[in-house]
Amino acid sequence: MNNINAGNRDQGTGISHLRPAIFFQAFIGLFLRDLRVLTREFLPFLLRVGMQPLLFLFVFTFILPRMSTGNPMAIAGGVDFGTILLPGLMAVAIMFSGIAAVALPLSSEFGITREIDDRVMCPLPLWAVALEKVCFSAMQSIIAALLVIPMAYYIPAKPVVAHITSWFLLALVLVLASLLAGALGLVIGSTVNPKQIGLVFSILVVPITFLGCVYYPWMGLFQNIRWLSIAVLFNPIVYMSEGLRAAVTPGIEHMPWWAILIALVFFTAVLGRWGLKGFLGRVQS
Amino acid sequence: MRTCFPSLCLVNCLIVEIQNLTKIYPSKLPVTAVDGLDLELEQGEIFGLLGPNGAGKTTTISIATTRTLPTSGTIRINGIDVVQHPAHARRMIGVVPQFNTLDRSLTVYENLYFHCRYFGFSHSTAKSRSLDLLTQFMLTERKSVYPAQLSGGLAQRVQIARAIAHRPAVLFLDEPSAGLDPQSRMAMWSAVQELHKEGITVLLTTHYMEEADQLSDRLAILDHGRILALGSPEKLKSTFGAHTLFDLKLKSRASLDPLLASLRAHPGVTNAEATSDGLRVLAVSADGLLSDLVQAAAPYGLRDLQITEPSLETVFIQLTGRDLRE
Numbered sequence: 230m231n232n233i234n235a236g237n238r239d240q241g242t243g244i245s246h247l248r249p250a251i252f253f254q255a256f257i258g259l260f261l262r263d264l265r266v267l268t269r270e271f272l273p274f275l276l277r278v279g280m281q282p283l284l285f286l287f288v289f290t291f292i293l294p295r296m297s298t299g300n301p302m303a304i305a306g307g308v309d310f311g312t313i314l315l316p317g318l319m320a321v322a323i324m325f326s327g328i329a330a331v332a333l334p335l336s337s338e339f340g341i342t343r344e345i346d347d348r349v350m351c352p353l354p355l356w357a358v359a360l361e362k363v364c365f366s367a368m369q370s371i372i373a374a375l376l377v378i379p380m381a382y383y384i385p386a387k388p389v390v391a392h393i394t395s396w397f398l399l400a401l402v403l404v405l406a407s408l409l410a411g412a413l414g415l416v417i418g419s420t421v422n423p424k425q426i427g428l429v430f431s432i433l434v435v436p437i438t439f440l441g442c443v444y445y446p447w448m449g450l451f452q453n454i455r456w457l458s459i460a461v462l463f464n465p466i467v468y469m470s471e472g473l474r475a476a477v478t479p480g481i482e483h484m485p486w487w488a489i490l491i492a493l494v495f496f497t498a499v500l501g502r503w504g505l506k507g508f509l510g511r512v513q514s
Numbered sequence: 515m516r517t518c519f520p521s522l523c524l525v526n527c528l529i530v531e532i533q534n535l536t537k538i539y540p541s542k543l544p545v546t547a548v549d550g551l552d553l554e555l556e557q558g559e560i561f562g563l564l565g566p567n568g569a570g571k572t573t574t575i576s577i578a579t580t581r582t583l584p585t586s587g588t589i590r591i592n593g594i595d596v597v598q599h600p601a602h603a604r605r606m607i608g609v610v611p612q613f614n615t616l617d618r619s620l621t622v623y624e625n626l627y628f629h630c631r632y633f634g635f636s637h638s639t640a641k642s643r644s645l646d647l648l649t650q651f652m653l654t655e656r657k658s659v660y661p662a663q664l665s666g667g668l669a670q671r672v673q674i675a676r677a678i679a680h681r682p683a684v685l686f687l688d689e690p691s692a693g694l695d696p697q698s699r700m701a702m703w704s705a706v707q708e709l710h711k712e713g714i715t716v717l718l719t720t721h722y723m724e725e726a727d728q729l730s731d732r733l734a735i736l737d738h739g740r741i742l743a744l745g746s747p748e749k750l751k752s753t754f755g756a757h758t759l760f761d762l763k764l765k766s767r768a769s770l771d772p773l774l775a776s777l778r779a780h781p782g783v784t785n786a787e788a789t790s791d792g793l794r795v796l797a798v799s800a801d802g803l804l805s806d807l808v809q810a811a812a813p814y815g816l817r818d819l820q821i822t823e824p825s826l827e828t829v830f831i832q833l834t835g836r837d838l839r840e
Contacts, residue, residue, distance in 0.1 A: 248601075248602070250634075251602075251634060252601065254632075254633075254634035255601075255632050255633070255634065257631075258628060258631035258632040258633075261628065261631055262617070262620070262628040262631070262632075265620070265624065265628070266619045266620070342614070342615065342618060343611070343613055344615055344616070344617060344618060346581065346609075346611055347615045347617050347629075347676075349581070350579070350580075350604055351601075351604065351632040352601050352604045352605045352632070352633060352634075353601050353632075354600070354601050512581070513580075513581060513582065513583060514539075514576070514581070514582045514583070
């Protein structure tokens with residue numbers, strides 16, 4: 230009964246003294262648990278995150294350029310579509326992975342099985358349980374985004390012109406975008422009724438992807454359809470795509486990097502707070 | 515506040531202290547689930563919370579296990595306030611919830627192993643503790659099975675093993691035998707009694723009086739969020755009179771009052787009251803009463819007579835005027 234004795238010693242001597250170590254161990258425990266589940270389903274995970282960018286690159290940068298009509302999606306200015314697409318597809322991979330890694334498991338854990346009780350009974354503050362979910366999903370998002378790079382290298386008919394000038398910026402954008410995706414997943418998972426999680430994909434995830442400057446740069450939108458370029462500023466996916474554009478293909482006109490970073494931090498904080506509120510409301514009455 | 519050092523103090527240590535606990539669920543018609551509850555559990559006892567559905571048992575356990583916040587009042591587990599320090603309090607408690615909350619993505623062994631890891635065990639300690647628990651709960655053959663493939667009784671066993679894996683001071687069992695077949699229920703009871711021998715304190719809720727009677731050292735009868743009676747099963751039965759209950763079904767319930775008055779005057783009868791289909795007599799002694807009852811009730815068209823021997827159920831009915839399983 231070592232724990233009991235430890236608990237009593239804390240009285241008066243300060244519980245806070247032991248806290249960080251206990252919390253850290255519990256956090257690592259949760260992370261290891263998620264890692265175990267992921268490694269068991271690693272192939273399905275790769276297929277899930279890889280299929281969409283694979284097919285996208287294959288159709289638009291391999292098949293269409295070979296057809297006699299030429300590439301209907303070629304962008305004016307001579308930039309190859311594959312180069313436009315690479316950062317955009319990385320952003321999509323990050324977002325889908327974030328939602329799949331947080332929102333889908335959460336919605337089933339909150340469901341009839343109440344499996345979430347298994348996790349929230351850990352010796353860890355509830356916010357840290359939510360944070361672990363976001364962090365683990367961010368790790369998956371980063372893997373998913375990096376997976377797009379070799380695809381973009383090998384598949385397109387014309388080579389993609391990637392030119393990473395700042396690895397630091399790339400790492401920063403990857404991490405921030407992945408945390409943002411996890412926070413978005415937390416919001417969806419903890420506020421949407423599990424029965425309607427499929428509907429959310431149709432009415433939220435698909436629109437924010439198509440209007441997220443994934444398949445076209447924001448500057449192109451700004452120069453041609455001004456009203457839409459302003460409207461999409463409320464869409465966090467825009468900053469994920471533009472951030473990766475600034476880091477991976479800086480040759481294409483993009484938003485200033487500092488504005489992108491501010492927006493990524495802002496949206497991560499807002500969505501994280503919203504998601505956490507929903508999470509706490511669902512696990513504690 | 516008294517705190518408890520199990521190694522030093524073997525008797526009369528308070529391990530759970532519930533003071534003036536109230537929980538009101540806000541809505542258009544606010545529901546008071548727990549209403550000023552006071553309760554103290556001593557180190558090493560099995561304590562039963564007995565009451566009908568909606569009595570406030572599950573809410574009390576949910577607050578004690580940090581899953582629900584109280585409207586007012588405090589609960590201390592081993593001296594630690596569960597509202598102030600929920601994460602820390604969780605190290606002191608093991609929970610077997612009403613429903614199967616096992617991790618569906620992990621095998622039985624992994625459920626135990628990762629539970630140990632959450633509580634700070636190293637890889638090797640978590641591994642050996644999980645293997646020991648599998649042996650103790652006769653689950654070794656099923657270590658690689660996923661929870662979805664387990665029967666209700668087996669899943670319950672895994673849940674108990676998981677709840678005690680981190681060696682908590684108090685084990686909370688919320689309706690542990692709900693949905694179990696009789697064999698699994700017996701197995702669960704013996705598992706709880708084994709844990710009791712190891713010195714763990716157990717708080718269980720139930721609406722099965724046999725369960726409360728057989729398992730508990732002490733129990734509280736709860737209704738409408740309040741404690742109606744508290745003590746050992748024997749003490750409750752003797753304090754509230756070891757009453758025998760006679761339920762009479764009558765064809766005619768017109769002018770029952772003279773009959774009730776005459777029955778109340780009968781030696782040995784403590785109370786007689788009208789029910790929806792006849793009357794109910796509570797008596798300390800059944801000697802000679804049966805024939806008198808039959809004779810007295812005959813003019814009213816006695817259809818049926820049911821006798822319930824002294825039990826916790828008769829104590830409960832005496833206290834609340836209603837059946838335990840209503």
